[in-house]
Each structure stands twice: as structure tokens, then as C-alpha cells.
Amino acid sequence: MRALLASLTTRGRSFMAAGGAAVICGLAIPEPDLVRVGALLVILPLVSALIAGRSRYRLSCSRRLDPPRVPAGQFTVVTARVENISRLRTGVLLAEDVTPYSLGSRPRFVLDEIEAGGHRELNYQIHPDTRGKFTIGPLRVRVADAFGLVEISRSFSATSTLVVTPRIFPLPRVTASSSWLGEGDGGMRTISAIGEDDAAPRLYQDGDGLRRVHWKSTARYGQLMVRREEHQWRNSASIFLDTRRCAHAGRGPSATFEFAVSAAASIGAHLSGEGFRARLITEAGEIAPRGTFTDTLLDMLAVISPSSHVGLRSGTSALASAGGQLIAVVGRLSPDDASQLAASRRGNAPAMALLLAVSAWTTDSVPQEEARTAEVLTAAGWRVAVLTASTPLASAWQQLHRPADRPLPIGGSIAPAIGGGDSS
Numbered sequence: 001m002r003a004l005l006a007s008l009t010t011r012g013r014s015f016m017a018a019g020g021a022a023v024i025c026g027l028a029i030p031e032p033d034l035v036r037v038g039a040l041l042v043i044l045p046l047v048s049a050l051i052a053g054r055s056r057y058r059l060s061c062s063r064r065l066d067p068p069r070v071p072a073g074q075f076t077v078v079t080a081r082v083e084n085i086s087r088l089r090t091g092v093l094l095a096e097d098v099t100p101y102s103l104g105s106r107p108r109f110v111l112d113e114i115e116a117g118g119h120r121e122l123n124y125q126i127h128p129d130t131r132g133k134f135t136i137g138p139l140r141v142r143v144a145d146a147f148g149l150v151e152i153s154r155s156f157s158a159t160s161t162l163v164v165t166p167r168i169f170p171l172p173r174v175t176a177s178s179s180w181l182g183e184g185d186g187g188m189r190t191i192s193a194i195g196e197d198d199a200a201p202r203l204y205q206d207g208d209g210l211r212r213v214h215w216k217s218t219a220r221y222g223q224l225m226v227r228r229e230e231h232q233w234r235n236s237a238s239i240f241l242d243t244r245r246c247a248h249a250g251r252g253p254s255a256t257f258e259f260a261v262s263a264a265a266s267i268g269a270h271l272s273g274e275g276f277r278a279r280l281i282t283e284a285g286e287i288a289p290r291g292t293f294t295d296t297l298l299d300m301l302a303v304i305s306p307s308s309h310v311g312l313r314s315g316t317s318a319l320a321s322a323g324g325q326l327i328a329v330v331g332r333l334s335p336d337d338a339s340q341l342a343a344s345r346r347g348n349a350p351a352m353a354l355l356l357a358v359s360a361w362t363t364d365s366v367p368q369e370e371a372r373t374a375e376v377l378t379a380a381g382w383r384v385a386v387l388t389a390s391t392p393l394a395s396a397w398q399q400l401h402r403p404a405d406r407p408l409p410i411g412g413s414i415a416p417a418i419g420g421g422d423s424s
Helices: 004-006 011-028 032-053 217-222 254-274 293-303 314-320 335-343 367-379 394-398
Strands: 060-064 067-073 077-086 093-097 108-111 118-124 131-135 139-144 151-155 160-164 175-177 188-190 234-243 276-284 325-330 351-356 383-387
Touching: 011 032, 032 151, 060 139, 060 160, 077 093, 077 139, 093 118, 108 118, 131 293, 160 293, 234 254, 234 314, 254 276, 254 293, 254 325, 254 351, 254 394, 276 293, 276 314, 314 325, 314 335, 335 367, 351 367, 367 383, 383 394
Parallel strands: 067 160, 234 276, 234 325, 325 351, 351 383
Antiparallel strands: 060 077, 077 118, 093 108, 093 139, 131 160, 139 151, 175 188
């Protein structure tokens, strides 16, 4: 009886209260007709609850997210399929898919009767503004009677996970001069093409073309050296992301930390699309890959939060041993932090840094603190771009690959310092 009473809606409870009052008044007057009306008002909700409780519908639910991983600010479509696998026709169903309140209001649907073996598809869109991993579901179904006196809720167990990655900004495909890359054969090459080909040349053999001679290695070893076969070439890159809480400022989507995460995600996705073998490193060390680099990068950056670390030593040590192209996205750096990061560059490996002007994030000026950090990195052969909130990431990325003798425009104006590199 308690379960039946719990399934009553506000209307059903009102019917019972009015019916009880009518019965009491009818007995007190006395008025037999009033007693009959009151008894009807009491019995009707109870009968509806009994019938709804005995409706043993067998329903199944499946859900599809398209796509299951989406950048913040873009839409994903959720399709929930409710199927009646019993031999009975259902009544009117009220469906609600449970979603986190941070993704907006929970979608609700009214389903007409579902025939035996039939199904209904529920479609709605989610427009997430913040990154993270969110659980979608389970779907809750409420069985209601025709009078709206009773609702019995049933919940499915199936849920789905929506991964909201940082905002991905498209980056232009740029080239860098071979002199900056440490190459000796002239011409232009796609961004920072340094890898196993340059790291392990082989001795010249009869039949090798002269265009494949690696003159720098030839001068170093005193023997004619050539690049390895083209199929052995694998460009590599290491992306360093500074996640220290003390290195960033602000809260919410406008914080420097969120911009740094989006920048790292955009650069990683761009390099992966260019065929680079990349890895992700933070101040705590290298992030162990789980599946492909893109999957690891996006899944990790979807849930990353500011850390309590103070120094960069573990991260710069991993960066120094990683090899290949170095790309750092950093916030506020102390002189010691800047020196450690600068020393992580080995040999002629291309190294670039996106330095966030944390102390003047909302302005277009480069404060002295960031200018000194840029000078330390530049002196070690790094190319540095200082960014503010108004700096388009695509512009900063393109400017990092300009010839070293040209200034790097920051935001809407020309900013000081900031080019470096080796010349052959």
C-alpha cells in the first residue's frame, strides 16, 4: 500500500484528500450521495496505481553519441532508442535522460503507446562549453495513467561517456628555413623536420645519389655519409605543457591555464595530422601513451587540472631526453625555471616556446618579467612568442616559423624580443 501511495501524483493525492473530506462530510450531514462521490474520488487513484503497478512492460534502451568526443563549444547529438520487447502495448511514457546540470537542462520526452516489438528514438543535442568527461544517462521512464493520477518511475542501467576536449584551433601548415633547422642542404622543409634520418645517417654505398649526402655528418666523421632510406624517416616532437597553478592566473574559460591547455591540444592535433611522432610532457614528467597519441592527448587534456608542483625539473629532464622538436607552452617562469627549460634543448634540435604574458594577460603589452624570460630562452637558441589574451594562436604559430631576423607580431602590434635559432 505504501508503494501505491508513493506513486500518486499531486493530482492523485488531491483526489484522495478531496474524496476523504467528502466522505467525512457526507457521514456527518448525513448525505449518502456525497459519501458515494467521496468514495469514488478515493478509489479512482488507488485503482489507477494498482493497474499501473501491474503493467510489466519489458523495455530496452541503447544510446549513441555522435561524436562521442567533441571539442568544447561544438555540438554532439545524442540518440536514445527505447524498444518494447514484451508482448503488451505500453501506455503513455514520460522519458527523461539524466545529464549533468553543467550541460544544460535534462531533456524530457512524451512517448505515445509503443506497440509490441516496436521502438521509439529520442534525439537531442548537447552543447558543452567546458571540457571534461561527463556521464550521460541512465534513461528514466515514467509510466502514467490516462488521468494523470499515477506515475511509476523505472530507470535503465546503461550510460554513455561524453568526452569534451579543449577547444581546438586550426593551425596553418608552415615551413621553416633549413638554416634554422640545422640542415646543410638548403631549401625549405615542413616545420621542424628533425628525426631519425638526421640522428642516424649511414655510410655511402655505391649507387646512392649525391642529393642524399649528409654533408654535416660527412664533415663530422671524415667519411661520406648519406641519409637513411626515406621509409625510415619519422619526424618527432615533444610538447611541454606547464600545468603549475603558480604559473597561471584567472579562473574559468578566460584563465591562462585554459588557453595553455587549448594551445597544447591544438598543436598536438596539428602535429599528429602532419605525421609527427609526438609525446606529451608536463612538469611532472612524460604522460604515458594509452593508444594513439591523439587519443592520449585529448583524453588527458579533457580532464587535466592545475597541479601543486612548484618546479620544472622533472619535466625538463624528460624533455631533454625526448629528442626531436621541442614545443613548450608555459606560463609564469622564474629565472631558475627559464634556465632549466632553456637547457633542455640539445644540439641543433628546433625549440619553440609559447610564453603566456600572465601578469598582463588582458593587455597587449609584454611586461619585463616575460621579456627577461624570453631573453633567456632566445639566448639558448629557442624561438619565443609572447602571447596575450588577444593573440590568435594561429598567428603566433605562424610567426614562430618566420626567419630569425624578422620580429614576431604579438596581438595586434609588434612586440619586443623574440627570435632566435642557430645558423649554419
